[in-house]
Amino acid sequence: MRYFLPGWLLFLLVNFSHAGQAQVWQPPNTDLGSLVPKPQGSQLPTMGSSLEQQQARTRAINQASIDQADRYIAAQQQRERALQQEIQSEQQHRAREEQARQQYKVANQQLYESTYQTLQGMLEGRRHWDLKRAVFLTENAFMNGGLDYAQFSTDIHELTQICRGLAADSARPDLAARFMALHRLMTDTIRVTYNGKLASVHLPPRYDFKDFWGREDYSNQFVNKLLATNGGQCHSMPLLYKLVADELDIKSYLSMAPSHSYIQVKDNRGVLYSYETTRGFFVSDSYYMSSGFIKAGALKNRSYLDTLTRRETMACRVFDLAQSYAWRYGHDDFSAKCAALGLRYYPQSVQGRMLAHDAALMALMVAVKANGQPTEAQARLNPKLRPLMEEVERRKRAVEELGHEEMPADQYARWLKQVEQEQTRVAGQQAASRFEQTAKK
Structure with a gap:
């Protein structure tokens, strides 16, 4: 542990020094007429030199603390700069990705539009029919x-x-x-x-x-x-x-x-x-x-178990186009346009009517958000929202009229596997029958 002298005491010690060299203190001479001999060998350290060494050590300690603080601050600043550069790099990367996505979307939507125009031309007889x-x-x-x-x-x-x-x-x-x-x-x-x-x-x-x-x-x-x-x-x-x-x-x-x-x-x-x-x-x-999952209404309206005409088959390709578009971008005016074109030639299509319903529902959701997300009662009083709500309800009734009921994916898979088992059983019976007829010959 280091001890520091008070200032006033340092002042007294310094003033007892002479030309940078402290005088050697000698005890009182009790033997009059005799001198006290000086110590042999190295001289004792002076008060002045001890003070300077203490001050030097203090300065060194203080400087070391300052240097350590400077190094810490510099390292912290370097980490902050690296973090800022990383954040900036990530932001630039995301910006490039977003720009690429937007460029992809623009080009892809143009391709969807040109495909729509081709299918429309085939349906309307303006283009060569080619399924x-x-x-x-x-x-x-x-x-x-x-x-x-x-x-x-x-x-x-x-x-x-x-x-x-x-x-x-x-x-x-x-x-x-x-x-x-x-x-x-x-x-x-x-x-x-x-x-x-x-x-x-x-x-x-x-x-x-x-x-x-x-x-x-x-x-x-x-x-x-x-x-x-x-x-x-x-x-x-x-x-x-x-x-x-x-x-x-x-x-x-x-x-x-x-x-x-x-x-x-x-x-x-x-x-x-x-x-x-x-x-x-x-x-x-x-x-x-x-x-x-086949209701009487679907059979009556030719929605299920009926042969599709050539135009109805092509209309299904328009529905497929709208479905894949919605998978990428969600329902908007394009999917609504596709649904309207397909339903013109295949009005009893369950797929087409569901697409039209989903597009109308998305248009309503966007409008509701833009109008402050009112309650249903408030929306029905809003002249901008009421027609959209009525369109969704009309599209919903159109789907229900066909007697459609959605089949869950797990039940559909079980149904297919039951069919596969039945097919295997029948094939086995037929093979056994053929073998028996051959054996009798």
Whole structure:
């Protein structure tokens, strides 16, 4: 522990020094006439030198404290500068990302608009009717132009050629043979040979239960995804069947069921058969009625279990366009415009009416927020909000008129798996029957 002398005492000590050298104190001489000898060896430290050393140590300690404080302040300032630079860098990164998103949105919305114009032209007869191109353009809009139409067309053409080879109808078309070939394409492993050598092996498409409604990734519903992975669901598989059937001149029709679509085909006598592309076998209407989600109103209004006309099929592509747009950007004027165009040609569509309802509801929500979020009673008295509320209610009644009831995803998956089990059981019985007949011969 260091002790510091008071100022007044320092003053006295300093004034006893002479020329920087303190005088040596000697005790009183008790022996008169005798001198006290000086100590031998090194001299004793003087009071002046001890004070200077103490002051030097004090200055050193104070300076060390100041230096340490300076270093701490400098380090703190450096950390603050680094933090500010990091924050600024993050802000710039977010700004660049937001700018990129806005640029993407502008370009993507322009692509959606051009696709809408193309589909509208096909519906109105101003453009060449091409379902294959309509399917591609609808999916390509969601992918912001990242798909390849040449590759898409080539894939469809190759599947068509496999069916033609299986039907062996190069000389004379045989629609029955083509249909059976298409059935094999959807259900069987096909070994493609060229000049007697195995060229490729085509596997039947499988149902992909992962995110089959495209809620996590909307592109899971695309035909392009089915062609790339050989896994699809009840939206992409019927569309692929329809595209190949059209190339083969097989009369086929898309049909709708709750949260589901399938195919109906005509035989040579004009009789319609329901064909379930997700499982590759013929079914009756009772198969779809067993889900429990088809009401009488939907059958009466042709919303379910009926063949779609050419324009109704194209209108569904407009609904698909609106649905994918809403998945990215939410409902706005564009989705409302798509719903209005599609309903003009397919007014009994459950999908179309639900899109129109959701677009009207979003318009109401935006207006309610802009008007201070009033209560329902206050909104009905507001001349700006009342018409929007009435439009939502009208769109809701339009959906209810069709007898629509939403099927939960888990129940839909259970229904499909029950069908798969039944298909396996029937296939086993048929194989056993064929084996028994063969054994009797």
